[in-house]
Amino acid sequence: MSSFFAFLKRMRFINRWSLMRNTETENIQEHSLEVAMVAHNLAALKNEYFGGNLDINKVAVIAMYHEVSEIFTGDMPTPVKYGSAALREAYHAAEERATESLLARLPKDLAAVYAPLLGIVTAAEEGGAEELYLWRLVKAADKLSAYIKCLEEESAGNT
Numbered sequence: 001m002s003s004f005f006a007f008l009k010r011m012r013f014i015n016r017w018s019l020m021r022n023t024e025t026e027n028i029q030e031h032s033l034e035v036a037m038v039a040h041n042l043a044a045l046k047n048e049y050f051g052g053n054l055d056i057n058k059v060a061v062i063a064m065y066h067e068v069s070e071i072f073t074g075d076m077p078t079p080v081k082y083g084s085a086a087l088r089e090a091y092h093a094a095e096e097r098a099t100e101s102l103l104a105r106l107p108k109d110l111a112a113v114y115a116p117l118l119g120i121v122t123a124a125e126e127g128g129a130e131e132l133y134l135w136r137l138v139k140a141a142d143k144l145s146a147y148i149k150c151l152e153e154e155s156a157g158n159t
Contacts, residue, residue, distance in 0.1 A: 002110075007071055008071070010071045011027065011032065011070075011071060017075075023156040028075060031145060032064050032066060032067050035138065035145045039062070040063070042140060054130065054133070059137050059138060062134055065117050065118050068099065069095040069099045070098075072094075072098035073094050116131070
């Protein structure tokens, strides 16, 4: 038996924006779906209007899983996470350990399937231009999601 998916169910309990007053709470499960939809659209736009040949489904799946380490670490506020080089490195190491712990809950052959989707890059994929580009699209979609959240909060009267 694998507890991988049982741990993924915990995503709905991890709230975002903990240092901010919110008119509406948002958890990492909701956030990940929004990021997946935005990333999918960004990749589709790249392909249709800018001559890309990206795997739009893969970018959506990467985005679905982009916050899974927070099941173990919680949502660290950005000013803390990026407050110094030492904090950034320590938090990155904690995220890697969390992701490896999650992968360890899968059978080895399935862990190999999920590892690239969770940001664990194998030696064969290291430096792959498309893989890196897909992760950059997810990061851009993540920032757009934060911007959308800010617009929603502002329109609800939260300045």
